[in-house]
Amino acid sequence: MITLLVNLLEALLNTFYRTRLYPRFFVLETVARVPYFAYTSVLHLYETMGWWRKSDWLKVHFAESWNELHHLLIAESLGGNRYWIDRFVAHTGAFIYYWIIIFVYVLSPRSAYRFMQQVEEHAYHTYDTFLKEHGEELRALPAPEIALKYYREGDLYMFDEFQTSHPLEVRRPKIENLYDVFLAIRDDELEHVKTMLACQQPDAQQTFQSPHTANRAVLPEAAVTAINEHTADIAQQAVEEEPVEMS
Numbered sequence: 001m002i003t004l005l006v007n008l009l010e011a012l013l014n015t016f017y018r019t020r021l022y023p024r025f026f027v028l029e030t031v032a033r034v035p036y037f038a039y040t041s042v043l044h045l046y047e048t049m050g051w052w053r054k055s056d057w058l059k060v061h062f063a064e065s066w067n068e069l070h071h072l073l074i075a076e077s078l079g080g081n082r083y084w085i086d087r088f089v090a091h092t093g094a095f096i097y098y099w100i101i102i103f104v105y106v107l108s109p110r111s112a113y114r115f116m117q118q119v120e121e122h123a124y125h126t127y128d129t130f131l132k133e134h135g136e137e138l139r140a141l142p143a144p145e146i147a148l149k150y151y152r153e154g155d156l157y158m159f160d161e162f163q164t165s166h167p168l169e170v171r172r173p174k175i176e177n178l179y180d181v182f183l184a185i186r187d188d189e190l191e192h193v194k195t196m197l198a199c200q201q202p203d204a205q206q207t208f209q210s211p212h213t214a215n216r217a218v219l220p221e222a223a224v225t226a227i228n229e230h231t232a233d234i235a236q237q238a239v240e241e242e243p244v245e246m247s
């Protein structure tokens, strides 16, 4: 079922948005941040009912959705949401995926995290291919104001909050043009893959914490190795991936 859900989203994007890339990014970012809302909705319910309290997880998932919101705002600033049909597709997809992921997360959190891991991998490949195909033109274009505010000028607490795989303040993207913006977005997606992998580890309920937690527990060596090996594979696949075209 998880693979089917991912394949459906990829088929939608590849069929209707193969060449319209900014609308594609708008649809992808609208739909692909919804699972984080589904996770926080269910976790919030568990806390409210007194069944399970894990505020760290709420905090990290919200920081991930905050990051995805800024990807969405960047796509909008580039005209990705100009046409009603793209807004209709994105909003309908987001509504459907929200309720499906709520259902999956209640039954099997690990499956819901695996779903998002695969969606984030798709997002990483999408942006990586875009950078390879359009690097020259992107370097000549300015960074949108919203990207400068988010990556360079704003309070980076929320940005650090979803960097769960390394110490705080290690990632500070250089943003000078549109190429840098999409490079930062691509690398954000890989950070989300790492976080989704960490959430699927068998002992994640004990070991997974917010990066800002004092005396934070270090992820077990086996988990770190598994995450690093998997993300190295993704980077390798990106080298071999076919390019997409932009109209």
Ligand SMILES: [Fe+2]
Pocket (backbone or CB within 6 Å): 029, 032, 067, 068, 071, 123, 189
């Ligand atoms: Fe994104």
Ligand SMILES: [Fe+2]
Pocket (backbone or CB within 6 Å): 032, 068, 119, 120, 123, 189, 192
């Ligand atoms: Fe993402």
